[in-house]
Amino acid sequence: MYKRVLYENWADWVPYLAFGVTALVFLSFVVRAFTLRRERADHMARLPLEEE
Amino acid sequence: MTSAPAAKTVITFDDRTVRRFMLASILWGAVGMLAGVFIALQLNFHELNLASWLSFGRLRPLHTNAVIFAFVGNMMFAGVYYSAQRLCKARMASDFLSNVHFWGWQLIIVAAAVTLPLGLTRGQEYAELIWPINVAVALIWGVFAVNFFWTLAKRNEPSLYVALWFYIATIITVAMLYIVNHLSIPTSWTHSYTLFAGVQNALVQWWYGHNAVAFFLTTPILGIMYYFLPKAVERPVYSYRLSIVHFWSLVFIYIWAGPHHLLNTALPKWLQMLGMFFSLMLWAPSWGGMLNGLLTLRGAWDKLRTDPVVKFYIAAVTFYGMSTFEGPLLSIRAVNALSHYSDWTIGHVHAGALGWNGLMAAGLFYWLTPKLYGSRLHSVAWANFHFWIATIGILIYVASMWVSGIMQGLMLNATNAQGTALVYPNFIETLISIRAMMGFRIIGGTLYLAGFLLMALNLWMTMRKGKPVEESREVAVIDRGAKDTMGMRETFLNDPVAYMFAGLFLVLAWLFLPPGADIAALLCAGFFSVIAVKKFREGHGRWSGWYDSLLNNWLPFTVLTFVAVALGGLIQIIPTVTVNRAKNVEDRIQQVYTPLELAGRDLYVSEGCYNCHSQMIRTMLPDVLRYGDYSRLGESIYDHPFQWGSKRTGPDLARLGGKYPHSWHYDHMMEPRSTSVGSNMPSYPHLFTDKFDQKSLLRKIAVMTRLGVPYPAMTADEIKMQALEQAVKIAEELKAQGKVAAPDTQIVALIAYLQKLGKFDTPEVERKLTPHGVPFPLQPALPDSHRKTVSQNP
Known part of the structure; x- marks a missing residue:
């Protein structure tokens, strides 16, 4: 197993797979962030400033 | 958001714990920085290795542990305890747990300060503490986690502000990293051997080491930035949307980048490429976060001239941007060939520690102290002076380390035109050439320490003018049934999660199935994507509703964050750690x-x-x-x-x-x-x-x-x-x-x-x-195919 981890071709794919997973998740959150309603975003952004 | 206020109640925040952590941070910060200046002196004047327990090799871990876990750790806890209570509109869940957390953490620091100079160490960077202290750290961290999540559970604000997300990510990720990297078998009360060895140990250690920077020195401080910077400039964060992207991209990407500490080593190349690749991707979210912080000052740039707190915050965020630009740069294999093992890395980490963490801490303390003691800052002029000598100190330190690292790296790597001989074969020759730069480091570090001590004096005078105050606030008690109702079923069994995992599974199948089946899997993945888009169009509100619910439900949010950080670690570590021993090494x-x-x-x-x-x-x-x-x-x-x-x-x-x-x-x-x-x-x-x-x-x-x-x-x-x-x-x-x-x-x-x-x-x-x-070639030379060919035709 060790030698396969070291040398065989499938290991070369892992970075692409990792990138794919991350990109997929990242894009889904980008879409979510930019479809967030303005009033909701404003409300969330103001939370630290609310004194009550 | 659907909650209806049932009643109002007055709560008194636990600010005593905040004060304690702040004072502890200042005390240990001074000790850690003093140790730093002393070991910098030792590098120039070897005579200062006065005794076995005062030698460089024993004091350097004391310096790094003191700065990371004692200075930044206590500062982080102060910021978290203060902001979490306000953002949750609730007092910390348990005063007892807060006390145990504070005193337990200080005892751990004292134990570290005693054992490290005695030479009791595990011998791994930032993971030197011996196993009984490791157990104590895990337990006290658990106490902190219980207290924090319990507070979330009894909060009076339905929404979880982004700062709380960063705190959640910090708590669960640090626990995971710390426990895995410290797995050991004791040989005595003061000694143990780590479970991992060689390359496995290297990979796990730098998965931990890198993410200690990410999740101990960065994410909690970003949470602090997202809470305290808007407070200081009295404006909401520039873009809440950007903060969402910042959080999720950091959490997903950071965890993969550890192998960049092992470039050009015996670590399998695919892991090196993975580390480099993900480090480069970190540029985007890090700079997104920096810009979000800087632009929060929009329309209030004049405060930069007049308010020392804002000065410290903005300089700190700028250093965050600079450090997170430099980090990925150093992760490029070709650059790393020059920078690794040199002072360039030392300059890089100090730009982060002194610039990002240190200046954020100063801004936080200057802002908190007058509020916690009901007084005014003793001297704005002293604070401004602190700002300037700290900034100049950092610049001298970092610039000298850049010059030192690049110069020594170039000298060590210099060969003749044929590449057959070194230009500077004597290592000492390269060391002597950077002596002047090592001297400048002492000046830079001393200036920074002087500024820090001035801050301590300024804050002490501020405290003496006032007296400890506990802030009380009337808050609306929210309906308990309106939040934290999302169960595991609702979290995971829904369209967004199901389609994402189905897509992922089919893409994996495409990569690993034999010819024919892989194409079928790819076609299925395409088919599922089309259905997912169709479903999204039909039920956009439902998908958004799921995400909105997530932000009001701390437990599913925490579970998903854990999945995100665990995924990166598992893909890297399992193939390397599950392998057996010598029988697998050819x-x-x-x-x-x-x-x-x-x-x-x-x-x-x-x-x-x-x-x-x-x-x-x-x-x-x-x-x-x-x-x-x-x-x-x-x-x-x-x-x-x-x-x-x-x-x-x-x-x-x-x-x-x-x-x-x-x-x-x-x-x-x-x-x-x-x-x-x-x-x-x-x-x-x-x-x-x-x-x-x-x-x-x-x-x-x-x-x-x-x-x-x-x-x-x-x-x-x-x-x-x-x-x-x-x-x-x-x-x-x-x-x-x-x-x-x-x-x-x-x-x-x-x-x-x-x-x-x-x-x-x-x-x-x-x-x-x-x-x-025939000398061994520089590339690993024993692929299976080659081996089989040779063994079949000897």
């Missing part, structure tokens, strides 16, 4: 240490030699020319812990064994300048009088055997006799070379270890593959 295999050599190795670890010496010859021509054949994976498979190192203040030692006679090592350890003129290494006279530990050898070898090191069965007497026989032999050889050492002294054990470095067995198959007189 290249060179490390020779097992004899009992005496093992005792010597423990001394090497205890003295902190890894702080200045690496044991990893990289797959680079200059390294091979200088130190010998590049290091193979199998050459450290029995090293618990691995000692690859991360800095070369002195040369690499991977192939030191047999290079010099025993007498050279004897003289070198007694007075390094007698053999290496210009060296800044400490002298180790105590090694010549102190006895090496014979009693614990039986237990140590038993643990090593349990860890898979192939020791033959030996009784306690046999182990002791074997150690003494080898010691007597070395002592006699020393005597023949004109040196006197008692066989049971530490120097003899250490020499035994140093002479073993680089000794390996070569499997029969490799000898066949390597013709006589």
Whole structure:
């Protein structure tokens, strides 16, 4: 197993797979962030400033 | 958001715990920085290695641990306790747990401050503390986690602000990293061997080490930035949407980047590429976060001139941007070939620690103290002066380390035009050339420390003007049934999650299934994507609703964050850690240490030699020319812990064994300048009088055997006799070379270890593959296909 981890071709794919997973998740959150309603975003952004 | 206020209640925040953590941070910060200036002085003036417990190798871990866990740790807790209560509109759930957390953490720091100078260490960077302290850290961190999540559960604000997300990510990720990296088997109350060895240990260590920076020094401080910066400038954060992208992209990407600490080493190349790739991707979210912080000041830039708090915050965020630009840059393999093991890395981490963490801490403390003590800041002028000397101090420090690192790196890597010889073959020559820069570092560090002490005085005067106050606030109690109602079923069994996992599964199937089936999987993935888009269009509101619910439900949010961070670690670590031992390594295999050599190795670890010496010859021509054949994976498979190192203040030692006679090592350890003129290494006279530990050898070898090191069965007497026989032999050889050492002294054990470095067995198959007189190529040369061809046609 060790030698396969070291040398065989499938290991070369892992970075692409990792990138794919991350990109997929990242894009889904980008879409979510930019479809967030303005009033909701404003409300969330103001939370630290609310004194009550 | 659907909650209806049922009633109002007055809550009093627990600000006493905030004050305690703040004061502890200031105290330990001063201690940690003082230790930093002192060890910087030691590098220039070796005479300052005044005693064994005050030597560089023992104090440097004290400095790093004090700054990371004591200074930044306490500062983080102060910020978290203050902001979490306000954002949750609730007092911390348990005063008892807050007390246990505070006092437990301080006891841990005291224990570290006592044990590290005594040479009690695990020998891994930022993970040096011995196992009983590790257990205490895990327990106290658990107390913090329970208190924090309990507070979330009883909060009076339905929404979880982004700062709380960063705190959640910090708590669960640090727990995961810390526990996995500290898995050890004790040999005594003060010593243990890590579960991992060699490359496994290297990978797990830097998965932890890198993410200690990410999730201990970055994400909690970003949470603090997202809460306290808007408070200071009295404006909401520039873009809440950007903060969402910032959080999720950091959490998903950071965890993968650890292998960039091991570029050009024996680490499998795919892991190196993974580390580099993800480090480069970090540029985007880091700069997104920096810009979000800076632009929060929109319309209030005049505060930058008048308000010292804003000055500190903005300078800190700018340093965050600079450090997170430099980090990915250093992760490019070609750049890393120059920068790694050099002062460039030291400059980089101090830009982060002094610039980002230190200035954020100062801004936080200047803002908090008047509020916590009901007074006004004693002197704005002093605070401004602090800002300027701190900034100038950082710039002098970082610039000198850049120059030092790049200069020494270039000198160490310089070869003649043919690439057959080094231009500067003597390591000391390169060390002497950076001495002036090491001097500037002392000036920069001293300026920063002076500013910090001035801040401490300023805050002390501010405290004396007022008295501790506990803020009370009337809040609306929200309907308990309106939040935290999202169960696991609702979290995971829904369209967004189902389609994402289905897509992921099919893409994996496309990669790994045999021809034909892989195309079918790809077609299915495409089909699912089309259905997912269709479903999204039809039920956009439902998908958004799921995400909105997530932000109001801390438990599913925490579980998903944990999945995100665990995924990156698992993909890297499982293939490397689940492998067995020597039987799987077809290249060179490390020779097992004899009992005496093992005792010597423990001394090497205890003295902190890894702080200045690496044991990893990289797959680079200059390294091979200088130190010998590049290091193979199998050459450290029995090293618990691995000692690859991360800095070369002195040369690499991977192939030191047999290079010099025993007498050279004897003289070198007694007075390094007698053999290496210009060296800044400490002298180790105590090694010549102190006895090496014979009693614990039986237990140590038993643990090593349990860890898979192939020791033959030996009784306690046999182990002791074997150690003494080898010691007597070395002592006699020393005597023949004109040196006197008692066989049971530490120097003899250490020499035994140093002479073993680089000794390996070569499997029969490799000898066949390597013709006589032909040097090993620089690329790993034994792919399976090649091996099969050769073994079939010998």
